[in-house]
Amino acid sequence: MPEVRFTVRWPDDSVSDCYSPSTVIHDYLQAGASYPLDDFMTRSRTALHLASERVRLKYGYACSSAMDQLLRLEARAVSYQAHSAATVTIVALQP
Template sequence: MPEMRFTVRWPDGAVESCYSPSLVIREHMAAGESYPVGDFLERSRTALNIASERVRAKYGFACSSALDQLARIETRARRFSATADARVAVLSFEE
């Protein structure tokens, strides 16, 4: 199963490399785009849950790395929930 990393810049300027066990993330966000934090969070939830389920279908168990990444994204996103115009930029995808 092809895995990938996607690099994002949070509203505070911090850059983070994120993990996905599947290329499905590309179907839910695009490099060079920025998304309101809530939208980015929903896109991440959808894509990483699909990725985890693809691992389950192939290997018989969910991908804990995808779910851990989602938890880190959810934790970080909470910091910006009160900022109405906060956006997350997707900088790149690396396979």
């Protein structure tokens, strides 16, 4: 499966390099776009679950790397939830 690496900039200007096992992430996130934190997390959850499911359909098992990535995003997002205007920017999507 074609994997995608993507870089996000958090509200504190720190960046995280992220992974999706499928190009489905391109349907949910766009390079250069900024998303309100809740929207970013909804998009990420949907995309990474779909990516994991694509792996399951092809190989017979879910992608633990996609779920691990989602857990890291979830853990990071918690620290910004108190900020109502928090946004996440997609710095890059690399196929």
